[in-house]
Amino acid sequence: METTAEGQAPVSFHVMAKPTGARCNLSCDYCFFLEKEELYPDSNFRMSDSVMEQYIRETIEAQEAPHATIAWQGGEPTLMGLNFFRRAIEIEKQYHRPGLTIENTIQTNGILFDEEWADFLAENNFLVGLSMDGPRDLHDRYRHNKLGDSVFDRVEQAARLMQQKGVEFNILCTVNAANAERPLDVYKYFRDELGARFLQFIPIVERAEDGTADIMVSERSVSGEAYGQFLSEIFDEWVRRDVGEMFVQTFDGVLASYVQGHSTLCIFQPTCGSGVALEHNGDLYSCDHFVDPEYLLGNITETTISELATSQRQQAFGATKSETLPQYCHDCEYKFACNGECPKNRLLTTPDGEPGLNWLCSGIKQFHTKTERPMRIMASLLMAGKEAGGVMALLSEESARTGRNDLCPCGSGHKYKRCCGTGCY
Numbered sequence: 403m404e405t406t407a408e409g410q411a412p413v414s415f416h417v418m419a420k421p422t423g424a425r426c427n428l429s430c431d432y433c434f435f436l437e438k439e440e441l442y443p444d445s446n447f448r449m450s451d452s453v454m455e456q457y458i459r460e461t462i463e464a465q466e467a468p469h470a471t472i473a474w475q476g477g478e479p480t481l482m483g484l485n486f487f488r489r490a491i492e493i494e495k496q497y498h499r500p501g502l503t504i505e506n507t508i509q510t511n512g513i514l515f516d517e518e519w520a521d522f523l524a525e526n527n528f529l530v531g532l533s534m535d536g537p538r539d540l541h542d543r544y545r546h547n548k549l550g551d552s553v554f555d556r557v558e559q560a561a562r563l564m565q566q567k568g569v570e571f572n573i574l575c576t577v578n579a580a581n582a583e584r585p586l587d588v589y590k591y592f593r594d595e596l597g598a599r600f601l602q603f604i605p606i607v608e609r610a611e612d613g614t615a616d617i618m619v620s621e622r623s624v625s626g627e628a629y630g631q632f633l634s635e636i637f638d639e640w641v642r643r644d645v646g647e648m649f650v651q652t653f654d655g656v657l658a659s660y661v662q663g664h665s666t667l668c669i670f671q672p673t674c675g676s677g678v679a680l681e682h683n684g685d686l687y688s689c690d691h692f693v694d695p696e697y698l699l700g701n702i703t704e705t706t707i708s709e710l711a712t713s714q715r716q717q718a719f720g721a722t723k724s725e726t727l728p729q730y731c732h733d734c735e736y737k738f739a740c741n742g743e744c745p746k747n748r749l750l751t752t753p754d755g756e757p758g759l760n761w762l763c764s765g766i767k768q769f770h771t772k773t774e775r776p777m778r779i780m781a782s783l784l785m786a787g788k789e790a791g792g793v794m795a796l797l798s799e800e801s802a803r804t805g806r807n808d809l810c811p812c813g814s815g816h817k818y819k820r821c822c823g824t825g826c827y
């Protein structure tokens with residue numbers, strides 16, 4: 403998602419369509435979307451042909467860039483059946499114009515995947531986001547079907563099918579109270595056993611239903627410290643052997659802040675507002691995380707997506723992120739790469755009593771403190787037109803020539819064995 407300078411309206415927008423609304427064939431404990439079914443009590447939760455056509459046509463026509471993304475997510479979008487997506491591809495062809503590249507993405511739990519699905523996704527170059535929380539015991543901790551049974555084998559099979567058929571896929575892995583304690587088990591499972599190359603880590607921060615100052619989040623939620631530790635341990639493994647081979651969205655999003663001064667991820671950008679969520683009936687909301695009546699922008703059967711996505715209301719939504727940022731964050735040395743993270747996670751008060759500090763702050767800071775040096779090395783390499791992967795050789799040479807009792811080359815003033823020699827660079 404792109405934004406202009408801080409506080410200005412988005413220059414382009416991205417629509418995430420939910421053709422089945424919140425409807426899903428699983429019942430994951432932490433899913434924030436299932437309760438959204440209550441927004442549409444009499445609905446059949448199926449996007450009509452006309453809403454689909456309008457979504458695709460407007461998304462294609464609105465893009466000035468030579469690239470349009472048609473994004474499907476849920477709920478569980480594959481419940482619409484393959485014919486729905488075949489029809490979507492037909493509509494895309496109808497409105498395609500010379501020079502335009504259309505990318506299709508779909509986020510799924512993979513339960514319904516079979517050969518026919520995999521062939522279709524491969525033929526049409528879909529980029530698939532597959533939800534998985536790690537190896538079997540961690541995946542099964544919070545993700546299960548409506549009867550509470552494990553679906554791990556089905557999901558793993560979906561990943562294997564996609565590999566066989568050459569479908570490009572990302573793993574979308576939540577970071578929760580269970581798997582946060584075993585970061586390397588999670589990472590190595592995806593890398594070594596599943597053979598995945600693209601990973602997204604999404605922290606679970608659920609407000610407790612009767613949240614108090616002491617118990618603000620559900621027990622499934624990840625603490626700030628655990629989140630920071632999870633990312634840091636995986637980064638440590640990644641930066642020594644996997645740069646350029648494995649792609650971790652959070653790492654890329656932070657690295658972009660070092661290279662170009664702002665992140666590629668909305669959670670780390672100064673403002674929100676460039677990614678809107680489209681419900682099955684044409685209702686458009688400010689963001690996937692704010693599908694609530696208060697954030698309903700309008701319906702695309704009555705007003706164009708462009709008008710709604712660039713409306714004053716949406717601009718105000720976007721600007722709130724920076725307008726409500728506590729002074730504590732403004733004074734933070736990592737503001738350029740964090741910007742207070744996602745407003746939905748701003749549950750804490752700052753040490754001086756201002757509301758709006760992010761639940762994950764301590765972990766985000768810990769991660770930045772640990773990774774700043776290699777991030778700066780990678781940024782320098784990239785800005786010099788070199789591969790970021792050069793950092794691996796530099797770190798390896800450095801550790802080979804530095805004695806354990808030498809002063810650390812990072813300039814900390816500490817002995818190497820107590821500084822970068824422990825993996826903190």
Ligand code: SF4
Pocket residue numbers: 668669670673674675676677689690691723743744745746
């Ligand atoms: S509310 Fe969160 S997820 Fe939505 S645009 Fe803002 S930072 Fe991104």
Ligand code: SF4
Pocket residue numbers: 730731732734735736737740741742743759760762763764766767
């Ligand atoms: S690391 Fe913490 S203090 Fe710094 S910008 Fe992020 S949330 Fe604010």
